[in-house]
Amino acid sequence: MILAKHLKKVLILSLSLAALSACSQQMPMTYLPPAQLQPMQQMQARQMGANPMLFQRFNVPQQPAGLGFASAQAPDGYYQGAEGMQGQGLLQSLNQIVARHVDLGYDHGRDVMFGVVDDLQDNNVVVCAYTDRHEQNIDNRGDAYSHGLNTEHTWPKSKGAGGGPAKADLHHLFPTDIDTNSKRSSFPFGEVVQVEYQNGGSKLGRNAQGQTVFEPRDDHKGDVARALFYFYTVYGRQASTANFRIEEPVLHQWHAQDPVDQTEQLRNARIFQYQKNRNPYIDRPEFVRLVGRFH
Ligand SMILES: [Ca+2]
Numbered sequence: 001m002i003l004a005k006h007l008k009k010v011l012i013l014s015l016s017l018a019a020l021s022a023c024s025q026q027m028p029m030t031y032l033p034p035a036q037l038q039p040m041q042q043m044q045a046r047q048m049g050a051n052p053m054l055f056q057r058f059n060v061p062q063q064p065a066g067l068g069f070a071s072a073q074a075p076d077g078y079y080q081g082a083e084g085m086q087g088q089g090l091l092q093s094l095n096q097i098v099a100r101h102v103d104l105g106y107d108h109g110r111d112v113m114f115g116v117v118d119d120l121q122d123n124n125v126v127v128c129a130y131t132d133r134h135e136q137n138i139d140n141r142g143d144a145y146s147h148g149l150n151t152e153h154t155w156p157k158s159k160g161a162g163g164g165p166a167k168a169d170l171h172h173l174f175p176t177d178i179d180t181n182s183k184r185s186s187f188p189f190g191e192v193v194q195v196e197y198q199n200g201g202s203k204l205g206r207n208a209q210g211q212t213v214f215e216p217r218d219d220h221k222g223d224v225a226r227a228l229f230y231f232y233t234v235y236g237r238q239a240s241t242a243n244f245r246i247e248e249p250v251l252h253q254w255h256a257q258d259p260v261d262q263t264e265q266l267r268n269a270r271i272f273q274y275q276k277n278r279n280p281y282i283d284r285p286e287f288v289r290l291v292g293r294f295h
């Protein structure tokens with residue numbers, strides 16, 4: 001009798017382990033920033049030969065593509081840990097709230113962006129963030145490429161978004177015209193006074209200090225600012241801030257000049273459905289003023 005009970009326990013345990021391992025093969029990766037790792041996890045990360053990042057697997061259900069029910073608002077209490085704070089303390093709290101997310105991977109991430117997130121009218125029309133060029137019949141990154149669109153890393157790949165979750169994080173990726181994206185290269189954003197190239201309202205050229213900068217069209221200026229504030233909040237300690245240091249004053253200006261609109265809110269909500277994290281500066285624009293100087 002005792003033996004039978006024991007055998008039953010062993011059986012249940014093995015079944016649970018088998019189920020767990022089957023699940024873990026299908027679970028998407030979740031990104032944990034270094035600050036949120038426990039000492040044991042940090043040790044494991046080092047043993048993996050990794051930089052201090054650790055990718056953990058959590059049971060996050062995949063969302064269906066029909067997003068008509070996507071709420072533009074953050075869930076109740078989402079920013080609870082950040083209420084009443086300001087400055088670097090607020091920045092740190094926001095990091096704790098939003099940095100952990102599902103890393104979609106670069107290929108899947110781009111397909112989600114072109115196929116769902118930036119198919120904002122659900123009609124397979126995708127718009128270039130820099131030129132406002134509309135392209136039809138886009139449902140994945142291959143379609144996009146054949147229509148002259150690729151993926152812009154608002155925080156450049158060469159400045160800390162070249163790999164891992166930062167490379168695939170849709171909160172700073174946008175569909176853009178291939179040529180305009182390549183003109184922007186990895187130049188900092190700024191206000192162009194001497195134009196060398198322009199397309200659809202975006203310009204490349206010299207700013208008042210003579211530096212080469214890229215100025216996005218007016219409707220995308222605030223979106224760029226909030227994307228970069230998000231990126232700095234999540235990855236700032238691992239990334240090069242060479243551009244961000246130059247850009248920060250103008251980003252505060254653009255954040256005020258091009259406030260959050262419904263399109264940006266919808267995009268944030270759709271990314272949330274896939275990545276399970278939100279851009280706090282879209283949900284709560286006042287957080288930008290409350291943080292003050294980011295860097
Ligand atoms: Ca679509």
Ligand SMILES: [Ca+2]
Binds near residue numbers: 219222223
């Ligand atoms: Ca805008």
